[in-house]
Amino acid sequence: MTQAEVTETRTAATVVASTRDELRDARAALSGTDVAVVMTMGALHEGHAQLLREARRSADHLILTVFLNPLQFGPKEDLSRYPRTFDDDLRIAVAEGVDIVFAPTPDVVYPDGDPGVRVSAGPLGDVLEGKSRPGHFDGVLTVVGKLLHLTGATRAFFGQKDAQQLLLIRRMTRDLDFPVEVVSVPTVREDDGLALSSRNMYLTDSDREVALCLSRALTAGADAAAYGPSAIRRAAREVLVEEPLALVDYLVLVHPTTLQDVPEWYRGEALLAIAARVGTTRLIDNTPILVGPGGGRLDVFSQPVTPGIPARPADTTGIGTGTNQELS
Incomplete structure (x- = not known):
């Protein structure tokens, strides 16, 4: 079979559904019981493709949703x-073996308009990204x-890459008894270290050079993991302050399930997270870290642990001249 024939076969096997009825019919036609979903707002890139590959390997069938959600x-x-x-998103979906692409309009997802009942992210949705974007995570959940x-x-x-979102989705599915397994996939990066994001297309060439300080700061922090939280924060901060054109919103080292600052005595998994404005674009990046002797950078966290270490709320006041800004 030629490559063109393979592509044609895959396209024929990928169903595009835009209404609830079309999705219901396509979903009912799937033979297996193990169905994975990857949710996106479109503008797919290699990071999304990696999500699709991981999902495709682990499930009988794969659904991709493409929906630009106004609530968030x-x-x-x-x-x-x-x-x-x-059109480009669909080509990626076909290449990665997606069974169903669900691409609804807002009136399909919210048939009565702005929903009167929403899922609340609670206190975990009010810090870090939630502090900069009030109500954002309610819309996401x-x-x-x-x-x-x-x-x-x-x-x-x-x-x-969207660590706080991932935590909140896990928390929602557990607290509200959704019968679904939430799987995290490591952040995909460019060769120079920049985390892949749909927002990167807004960066100019000079902006992109500035933006690399985020990944460099994460690497510096991870390299200091064996020496404890203060060393991690200090190493990351030293990289960021050398780049005045990156207006830092926050730099934090927090517990991965409470988003509280970890104290100096803490040893275990932690999230080192950064948000900064570069040019007109607000970027976020993070890395999981194992803090303590023998520690260092992790791809993803281990299975969620019981939250509740005694620590103060995360300090999101930032380290530079940046202020809490909206997404551009």
């Missing part, structure tokens, strides 16, 4: 500016909950 955009965030590349119900997925795959 704040009043100062330009929803209309978000890139829309559905509301749409994720709806899409889990609509797709009937048994596994949902999310990238480690």
Whole structure:
């Protein structure tokens, strides 16, 4: 079979559904019971493709959702500016063996308009990204909950890059008894270390050079993991302060299930996270770290642990001249 024939066969096998009825019919036609879902807002890149590959390897069938969710955009965030590349997204979906692409419009997901009932992210949604973008995670959890119900997925795959989102989705599925396994996939990076993101297309060449300080700071922090939390924070901070064009929103080392700052005596897994504005673009990046002797960078966290270390709330005041800014 030629490559063209393979592509044609895959395209024929990928169903594009835009309504609830079309999704229901396509879902009912799947023969296996183990169905994975990857949820996106479109503008797919290699990071999304890696999510699809991991999901494809572990499940009988794979559903990709492409939905630009208005609920997670704040009043100062330009929803209309978000890139829309559905034809390219579909090509990636076909190449990665997706069975169903669910690409609804807002009136399909929210048939009665702005929903009167939403999922609340609670206190974990009010810090870090939630502090900069009030209500953002309520919108995320509301749409994720709806899409889990609509797709009937048994596994949902999310990238480690959106660490706070991943934590909140895990918490929601556990607290509200969703019958789904939430799987994290390591952050995919460019050769120079920049984390892949749909926002990267807004960066100029000079912005991109500045943006590399985020991944360098994470690497420096991880390299100091054996010496404890203060050493990690100090090493990361020293990299960031050398780049004045990166306006830092926050730099934190927090517990991966409470998002509280870890104290100096802490040993174990922690999240080193950064948010900064470069040019007109707000970027986030993070890395899981094992703190203590023999520690260092991790790809993803181990299975979620019981939250509750005695630590103060995360300090999100930042380290530079940056302020809490909206996504551009």
